[in-house]
Amino acid sequence: xxxxxxxxPFARVLHWLMALMILTMLFVGAGMVSTVETKHDWLLxxxxxxxxxxxxxxxIRLGFRLTHRPPPLPADMPAWQKLAAxxxxxxxxxxxxxxxxxxxxMLSAGNYPVTLGGGLLLxxxxxxxxxxFAWLRExxxxxxxxxxxxxxxxxxxxxxxGLIRRDGVLxxxxxxxxxx
Amino acid sequence: xxxxxxxxxxxxxxxxxRWALIGLAVAGVAAAFGYVGGWLAPHRLxxxxxxxxxxxxxxxxxGFRRNHAKGxxxxxxFESNGALARYSAATLFAAGATTSVxxxxxxxxxxxxxxxxxxxxxxxxxxxxLPDGEQWRTGMNAMPLFPVSTPQAFYEMQLxxxxxxxxxxxxxxxxxxxxxxxxxxxxxLGWIKKAKPSASYATETYRSINAFYLRDAGxxxxxxxxxxxxxxxxxGDGGPAAGDTDYLAADLSKRLAAGPLRWHLQMVLAAPGDxxxxxxxxxxxxxxxxxxxxxxxxxxxxxxxxxxRDVNYDPTILPRxxxxxxxxxLAARSAAYADSxxxxxxxxxxxxxxxxxxxxxx
Numbered sequence: 249x250x251x252x253x254x255x256x257p258f259a260r261v262l263h264w265l266m267a268l269m270i271l272t273m274l275f276v277g278a279g280m281v282s283t284v285e286t287k288h289d290w291l292l293x294x295x296x297x298x299x300x301x302x303x304x305x306x307x308i309r310l311g312f313r314l315t316h317r318p319p320p321l322p323a324d325m326p327a328w329q330k331l332a333a334x335x336x337x338x339x340x341x342x343x344x345x346x347x348x349x350x351x352x353x354m355l356s357a358g359n360y361p362v363t364l365g366g367g368l369l370l371x372x373x374x375x376x377x378x379x380x381f382a383w384l385r386e387x388x389x390x391x392x393x394x395x396x397x398x399x400x401x402x403x404x405x406x407x408x409x410g411l412i413r414r415d416g417v418l419x420x421x422x423x424x425x426x427x428x
Numbered sequence: 429x430x431x432x433x434x435x436x437x438x439x440x441x442x443x444x445x446r447w448a449l450i451g452l453a454v455a456g457v458a459a460a461f462g463y464v465g466g467w468l469a470p471h472r473l474x475x476x477x478x479x480x481x482x483x484x485x486x487x488x489x490x491g492f493r494r495n496h497a498k499g500x501x502x503x504x505x506f507e508s509n510g511a512l513a514r515y516s517a518a519t520l521f522a523a524g525a526t527t528s529v530x531x532x533x534x535x536x537x538x539x540x541x542x543x544x545x546x547x548x549x550x551x552x553x554x555x556x557x558l559p560d561g562e563q564w565r566t567g568m569n570a571m572p573l574f575p576v577s578t579p580q581a582f583y584e585m586q587l588x589x590x591x592x593x594x595x596x597x598x599x600x601x602x603x604x605x606x607x608x609x610x611x612x613x614x615x616x617l618g619w620i621k622k623a624k625p626s627a628s629y630a631t632e633t634y635r636s637i638n639a640f641y642l643r644d645a646g647x648x649x650x651x652x653x654x655x656x657x658x659x660x661x662x663x664g665d666g667g668p669a670a671g672d673t674d675y676l677a678a679d680l681s682k683r684l685a686a687g688p689l690r691w692h693l694q695m696v697l698a699a700p701g702d703x704x705x706x707x708x709x710x711x712x713x714x715x716x717x718x719x720x721x722x723x724x725x726x727x728x729x730x731x732x733x734x735x736x737r738d739v740n741y742d743p744t745i746l747p748r749x750x751x752x753x754x755x756x757x758l759a760a761r762s763a764a765y766a767d768s769x770x771x772x773x774x775x776x777x778x779x780x781x782x783x784x785x786x787x788x789x790x
Contacts, residue, residue, distance in 0.1 A: 268560075274461070275460075275461065275464050278461060278464050278465035278466075279464045279465065279730060280763075281465075281475065281763070281766075282464070282465050282466030282469075282472065282474045282475070283466075283472070283474065283475075283763065284473055284474065284475055284478055284759065284760035284763045285579070285759060285760075286754065286756055286758075286759040287758065287759070288760075288762060288763045289744060289752060289758070289762065290758045292762075309674065310780040326569075349659040358769070358773075359738065359739070360563075360740075360741070360745065361561055361562055361563045361745065363562075367748045369560065369561050369562060376738070378737075378738040378773040378776050378777070379773065379775050379776055379777040380777075381738075382770065382773035382774040382776065382777035382779055383775075383777055383779065385770055385773075386774070386779055396461060400457060400458060403453065403454060403457065404450055404454045404569050407449070407450040407453060407454075408450060411440070411446040411449065411450060412439075412440060412446055412447065412450075414440060414445065
């Protein structure tokens with residue numbers, strides 16, 4: 249018997265799968281633009297298909313989230329923490345969807361073929377335009393930074409719930425049961 | 429089953445250690461990210477450091493490429509004869525296929541105002557636009573091999589040969605020390621000592637230098653290097669007039685006014701044992717060659733408003749049927765070209781913190 253309400257199992261699976269993918273993605277992105285070694289090539293080859301996968305999963309997850317109520321936050325949580333929790337969650341959703349789109353748009357504006365490996369090719373979503381490319385490339389960088397910082401905040405807050413407050417918020421996503 | 433109201437029962441035991449654990453987890457992930465991204469690894473050779481050294485040698489010329497800054501756009505097509513189709517599944521090699529090409533002829537170096545005679549090397553970059561949206565980009569040079577085989581050695585060579593701020597010329601002692609400690613440069617140095625700047629782009633043979641793999645329809649791969657060999661015969665002695673520093677573009681326009689220029693795309697197939705990851709080692713003569721078809725160039729435009737201006741000729745952008753080899757220079761070219769491309773497009777876009785095109789510092 250769980251002491252606390254948990255997220256739907258599908259939501260939990262998506263959460264942990266995407267957490268792994270997104271963290272991988274952020275590290276792959278930071279690594280590939282900071283190296284001139286051959287790993288630049290294979291990191292880039294991972295980055296694009298992984299980004300598309302995250303984008304598709306994020307849309308599915310958003311649809312599920314909008315149709316399934318998540319467990320409520322503890323009633324005794326301070327209002328500012330609740331606001332921060334909700335705000336950061338919606339920010340994470342926005343970034344999961346916008347970062348891949350900015351990346352795709354940026355490659356389109358740079359007139360690069362958007363190759364996903366195995367001969368898969370995505371069509372351009374923007375006209376070739378170097379000025380647009382530069383702005384989107386910068387946006388991709390700073391949005392990724394924002395994503396990483398939001399992730400750190402999210403992880404720190406989750407651990408705070410699990411280790412300090414011990415209010416079941418972390419367990420609502422891990423699905424672990426409290427010992428009797 | 430009923431949900432109990434969540435309650436927090438005061439501070440947990442060992443609260444200090446628990447906070448420390450949280451802090452450690454967050455700081456640990458942040459530090460790992462900082463290391464991977466290079467901010468906590470200051471000695472790593474990053475694309476940005478590599479391009480900084482090129483910029484230091486060539487001067488600041490906002491809006492221009494950081495290397496091969498001086499050049500012209502050309503346009504034309506590639507007419508495949510089908511001979512390469514058995515080695516590569518790339519659709520542009522099918523018999524009778526015609527693929528449009530946006531190209532660029534240039535000279536090495538970061539100064540867009542350098543005299544054409546300042547280097548004895550010319551380069552030819554091509555982007556083949558395949559009908560299905562795939563692209564093949566290649567940057568070739570009119571030289572038989574590359575001076576160094578790794579990005580690290582390339583970086584050190586830039587540092588050793590860049591102009592001394594005091595004299596405006598490279599320090600011969602530093603350059604000598606570099607080349608002595610890098611014996612792989614000997615073959616290139618032997619070549620360049622005898623090389624003379626050509627009077628025309630049209631008469632040069634341009635080579636991929638780096639090796640690649642072709643992948644055939646059956647999945648077999650074949651190590652290759654390629655070159656485009658001109659149909660135009662070499663010039664006689666009549667070189668450019670003394671004092672003319674921009675003769676290459678003028679020569680090209682004059683020739684194109686008289687008709688298209690043609691090169692043959694020759695694929696050189698490696699024999700077993702030939703190095704496919706070392707651009708300092710040429711393959712012996714007599715390797716099997718396949719003439720894949722004809723590159724026809726029929727137009728030229730200044731690069732300032734030509735279609736090649738906004739193309740990053742990243743040699744790792746390849747269609748199905750062509751793949752990168754293990755040559756470490758290829759990834760470095762891809763990474764550095766991307767950095768150079770972002771710098772010059774950011775300057776075009778007036779991104780804050782970038783120099784404006786036109787504010788050149790020579």
